[in-house]
Amino acid sequence: MSHLYRITLKTEEKGLFDITKEVQQKVTESGVKEGICLVFCPHTTASITINENADDDVRRDVNLALNTVFPRLEGFRHDEGNSDCHVKCSVLGASETLIVTEGKLLLGKWQDVYFAEFDPPRTRTVYIKVLEG
Amino acid sequence: MSHLYRITLKTEEKGLFDITKEVQQKVTESGVKEGICLVFCPHTTASITINENADDDVRRDVNLALNTVFPRLEGFRHDEGNSDCHVKCSVLGASETLIVTEGKLLLGKWQDVYFAEFDPPRTRTVYIKVLEG
Amino acid sequence: MSHLYRITLKTEEKGLFDITKEVQQKVTESGVKEGICLVFCPHTTASITINENADDDVRRDVNLALNTVFPRLEGFRHDEGNSDCHVKCSVLGASETLIVTEGKLLLGKWQDVYFAEFDPPRTRTVYIKVLEG
Numbered sequence: 181m182s183h184l185y186r187i188t189l190k191t192e193e194k195g196l197f198d199i200t201k202e203v204q205q206k207v208t209e210s211g212v213k214e215g216i217c218l219v220f221c222p223h224t225t226a227s228i229t230i231n232e233n234a235d236d237d238v239r240r241d242v243n244l245a246l247n248t249v250f251p252r253l254e255g256f257r258h259d260e261g262n263s264d265c266h267v268k269c270s271v272l273g274a275s276e277t278l279i280v281t282e283g284k285l286l287l288g289k290w291q292d293v294y295f296a297e298f299d300p301p302r303t304r305t306v307y308i309k310v311l312e313g
Numbered sequence: 314m315s316h317l318y319r320i321t322l323k324t325e326e327k328g329l330f331d332i333t334k335e336v337q338q339k340v341t342e343s344g345v346k347e348g349i350c351l352v353f354c355p356h357t358t359a360s361i362t363i364n365e366n367a368d369d370d371v372r373r374d375v376n377l378a379l380n381t382v383f384p385r386l387e388g389f390r391h392d393e394g395n396s397d398c399h400v401k402c403s404v405l406g407a408s409e410t411l412i413v414t415e416g417k418l419l420l421g422k423w424q425d426v427y428f429a430e431f432d433p434p435r436t437r438t439v440y441i442k443v444l445e446g
Numbered sequence: 447m448s449h450l451y452r453i454t455l456k457t458e459e460k461g462l463f464d465i466t467k468e469v470q471q472k473v474t475e476s477g478v479k480e481g482i483c484l485v486f487c488p489h490t491t492a493s494i495t496i497n498e499n500a501d502d503d504v505r506r507d508v509n510l511a512l513n514t515v516f517p518r519l520e521g522f523r524h525d526e527g528n529s530d531c532h533v534k535c536s537v538l539g540a541s542e543t544l545i546v547t548e549g550k551l552l553l554g555k556w557q558d559v560y561f562a563e564f565d566p567p568r569t570r571t572v573y574i575k576v577l578e579g
Contacts, residue, residue, distance in 0.1 A: 182446070184412065214450070220410075224421065230539075235526075241523060242533050245516060253374075256370075256374045256377070259370070263378070264378070266364055277484055286488070288489055291490055291540070313578060317480070351545060357498040389511075393501070399504050403508055442482060
């Protein structure tokens with residue numbers, strides 16, 4: 181029995197959007213108690229990442245740093261003009277894999293799961309796959 | 314029953330080489346209909362990444378940005394002189410994990426899977442592991 | 447039967463700490479011969495990464511490059527003052543997924559698994575999940 185789910189979100193601006201509750205909800209729905217959970221982003225100007233959940237300034241600072249370190253370069257040729265977003269996508273990666281135990285995501289005290297939007301506004305999809313074992 | 318495969322490729326230059334067809338071929342060969350697929354790079358100056366498949370300039374721009382943002386620093390000591398390649402390897406990561414459903418890789422419309430070569434020319438190996446569930 | 451383990455380490459300084467032996471030990475303990483192994487960091491100022499095991503200067507150079515490319519920016523607001531560490535955490539990622547075959551981690555000749563500490567000194571935890579298949 182396969183446990184594959186899909187959630188959607190609307191992003192109005194660049195930044196990290198917390199999807200931990202939605203992911204946990206699908207894990208609960210799956211009924212899987214022990215296993216792993218793959219959170220996968222099917223877009224090429226967005227990523228999935230894990231970072232601090234306590235101080236909103238952390239998410240803000242991560243966003244600031246990514247925009248500072250990976251700017252639009254003069255040498256870019258891609259005619260949509262958003263190659264900097266594609267770069268960030270490869271740097272943060274398309275997915276995160278989480279541990280599930282006792283039916284819960286095994287996250288650190290300060291960790292949440294975020295959808296990282298680099299090229300808003302968009303309607304985005306996230307796939308969630310739960311594997312038992 | 315374990316589904317572990319290996320492909321090889323030759324890289325003549327720096328950049329992103331599309332391996333989506335080869336990965337899908339191994340998923341098909343495995344007979345697995347629902348599960349996940351781990352694409353793993355056993356090298357330390359190369360990575361696996363997912364990015365846009367439509368405009369070749371995206372791959373070119375990603376390569377340009379990586380070489381610009383992660384240059385050879387004067388302070389590097391590694392005597393092979395390719396520490397910048399090792400840095401990129403940790404930044405893009407050794408693997409990507411994909412969802413398999415109905416026997417197919419679940420990729421976004423614009424996504425393909427790439428082998429990222431930082432230190433050519435080389436003969437490279439990629440391991441592909443398919444897990445049912 | 448679920449195979450979930452936990453190791454701890456103390457970090458005195460920034461850098462990459464080799465945890466390959468500890469991870470292999472847990473894989474051996476699990477008795478799993480074929481499958482995957484997820485190495486997960488439950489912290490937000492540290493990561494798991496794979497890189498070269500031969501020349502210690504590579505680890506040193508990777509650490510140098512990360513500190514150079516991702517500095518503390520003037521615009522950071524997070525009051526703990528360690529947003530640069532949170533940025534590196536998202537860039538290198540919370541986990542690595544490895545292949546297990548014949549009871550061994552399938553690593554390249556030059557690869558080892560590292561705990562990357564960005565904000566020492568700390569006592570850190572790493573979760574190791576082994577999945578059969």
